[in-house]
Every structure is written in structure tokens, then in C-alpha cells.
Amino acid sequence: GEDVEQSLFLSVREGDSSVINCTYTDSSSTYLYWYKQEPGAGLQLLTYIFSNMDMKQDQRLTVLLNKKDKHLSLRIADTQTGDSAIYFCAESRLTGGGNKLTFGTGTQLKVEL
Amino acid sequence: DVKVTQSSRYLVKRTGEKVFLECVQDMDHENMFWYRQDPGLGLRLIYFSYDVKMKEKGDIPEGYSVSREKKERFSLILESASTNQTSMYLCANSRAGTPTDTQYFGPGTRLTVL
Numbered sequence: 343g344e345d346v347e348q349s350l351f352l353s354v355r356e357g358d359s360s361v362i363n364c365t366y367t368d369s370s371s372t373y374l375y376w377y378k379q380e381p382g383a384g385l386q387l388l389t390y391i392f393s394n395m396d397m398k399q400d401q402r403l404t405v406l407l408n409k410k411d412k413h414l415s416l417r418i419a420d421t422q423t424g425d426s427a428i429y430f431c432a433e434s435r436l437t438g439g440g441n442k443l444t445f446g447t448g449t450q451l452k453v454e455l
Numbered sequence: 456d457v458k459v460t461q462s463s464r465y466l467v468k469r470t471g472e473k474v475f476l477e478c479v480q481d482m483d484h485e486n487m488f489w490y491r492q493d494p495g496l497g498l499r500l501i502y503f504s505y506d507v508k509m510k511e512k513g514d515i516p517e518g519y520s521v522s523r524e525k526k527e528r529f530s531l532i533l534e535s536a537s538t539n540q541t542s543m544y545l546c547a548n549s550r551a552g553t554p555t556d557t558q559y560f561g562p563g564t565r566l567t568v569l
Contacts, residue, residue, distance in 0.1 A: 350495060375557075384459070384545055384560030385498075430497060441486070441549060443558060444514075445498040 346433055346446035353452045360421045362449045364414040364431035371433035374407060375443070376416045379428040388416075388429075418451075426453045458482075459561035461546055467567045474533040476564050478546030485551035487529035488558065489513075489521065492543040504529055505551065536568045 346366045354360045366374070372393055377385040391398045391405045391414075398405045404417040414431055428450050432443040462477035478487065486505055490498040490513075500513030502521040510521050518540060522530040529548075533540055543565050547558040 346497070348497075382562070384562050385547075385558075386560070387557040390557075441556065441558075442500070442503065444500075445490075447495055447497040 346431060346444055348429075348431060348446040348449045350447065351450050351452070353454060354421050356421060356423060356453055356455050358421055360416075360418040360425065360451055360453075362416045362418075362429050362431075362451065364416075364446050366412050366414065366431070366433045366444075366446075368433055368435065368444070369409075369412065371435060373434045373441075374405075374414050375432040375434065376403075376405065377430045377432060377445075379430065379448070381427075385430060421451075421453050423453045423455070426451055459546060459548060459559050461544075461561040461564050463564050464562065465565050465567075467569065468533075468536050469569050470537060472533075472536050472568075474536050474566065474568075476531040476533075476544055476546075476566070478529045478531075478548075478561055480527055480529075480548045480559070482548060482550075482559065483526065484548040484559075485526070486549045486558075487523065488547040488549075489519075489529065489531045490545045490547065491515070492545055492563070498545065501531065536566075538568050540566065541568045542566060 375390040376388045379385045402419045406415045428448045430448045431446045458481045488503040489501045504510045504523040520532045545563045546561040549558045550556040
């Protein structure tokens with residue numbers, strides 16, 4: 343079965359690091375993604391990691407993947423007020439002619455001054 | 456600049472009405488998707504299409520149908536709207552083939568069914 347879970351809310355102070363966690367169940371997932379949704383907007387891809395990698399770093403973003411525990415995390419260093427948004431993790435499977443994503447429930451990140 | 460447009464940002468309909476939500480992309484992408492987004496449930500896939508005139512059911516297709524007559528346009532149809540279809544509807548598209556091809560999302564349509 344496919345189930346991707348996240349905690350619903352996270353609150354951090356500006357300048358601190360944020361860590362958003364995600365657990366998934368489909369061990370055949372090839373890629374895992376993090377998307378960001380700002381208020382009133384659609385989703386925007388932040389970063390992705392291939393399932394045979396443990397870590398990926400991209401500027402302030404660090405993605406950690408523990409494939410054994412099916413646990414994915416997104417760390418945002420030096421969190422800014424502009425990082426306030428909903429963050430979705432997603433896992434992918436290739437089916438038919440394309441790439442089907444299963445999204446998590448989303449984590450609302452609130453950055454306080 | 457890539458563009459995914461949805462016909463309305465906000466829509467209010469009555470129970471039993473037929474509702475059309477339209478999505479248009481200018482990226483010449485093969486794959487198109489319709490999701491609904493509800494608090495605490497994340498995004499759930501309703502239908503997707505890998506090519507013109509092709510459609511496949513997603514995880515929650517009941518009460519919905521779709522139409523893809525042209526590559527750039529993917530329509531979601533609520534044959535007889537019900538209050539439990541009040542939600543945010545998001546359209547997305549991607550190139551065919553590799554998982555690294557991201558899905559591009561439209562801004563969403565917030566549908567309220569009274």
C-alpha cells in the first residue's frame with residue numbers, strides 16, 4: 343500500500359534550523375521529493391533525492407534518506423520568514439507511461455520573529 | 456516562463472450542478488494530473504492522463520470524470536456536485552518518462568458546493 347505521513351505543524355524562530363520529517367511505506371519508490379506551497383499558490387518542487395542516496399545538499403536545504411526505516415527529512419538552515427509555507431514530501435513510482443506521485447499530508451511551517 | 460492556468464481561482468456551485476474545471480498548459484507536456492487538496496489529507500490524485508484521449512483513475516476517482524481532447528487541456532468534470540466535493544483542486548503536468556521530471560502545478564481552484 344501507499345501511505346506517506348508527515349506531522350501537520352512546525353514552528354521555529356527565524357535563524358534557527360527547521361527539520362521536517364516524512365515516513366513512507368512503498369519500498370519500490372525510485373525518487374522522493376520535497377515540494378513547497380506558499381499561500382494561495384500551487385506546489386513548487388524544492389529538491390529530490392534518488393532512492394540509492396543517503397543525503398543531498400542544496401544551499402540551505404539538506405535532504406536525508408534512511409531507506410531501511412523509510413524515513414525522509416528536510417532540513418532548512420537559517421530559516422527565514424519567507425520559508426513559511428506548507429511542505430509536502432512525495433514518493434514516485436513509474437507506472438504506464440509516466441511518473442505517479444503519492445504526496446504526504448503536508449507540514450505547515452511557521453517562522454516566528 | 457512556464458505556465459499552467461486553471462479556469463477559475465474561486466468557484467461556488469450548488470448541490471447537483473454539473474461542474475467543469477479546466478486546466479491549460481503551454482509546456483507541450485504529455486502528462487497531466489488532477490488532485491484535490493484537503494487539510495490534514497494532503498494531495499490526493501483523482502485522475503491522470505499520459506496522452507491525448509487517454510485517462511487513468513487515480514486514488515479517488517469516484518464522483519469525477521475527465522476529458523483530454525487536446526494535449527494542452529485537461530478538464531475535470533463533477534457530474535453532480537456534492538458538498539463533500541468542496542475542496543481545493545490542483546492541476547499539474549509533467550514530461551513523459553523520467554522520475555526527475557518535476558510536476559508543474561497550477562494555482563488551484565477553490566470549489567465550494569452549497
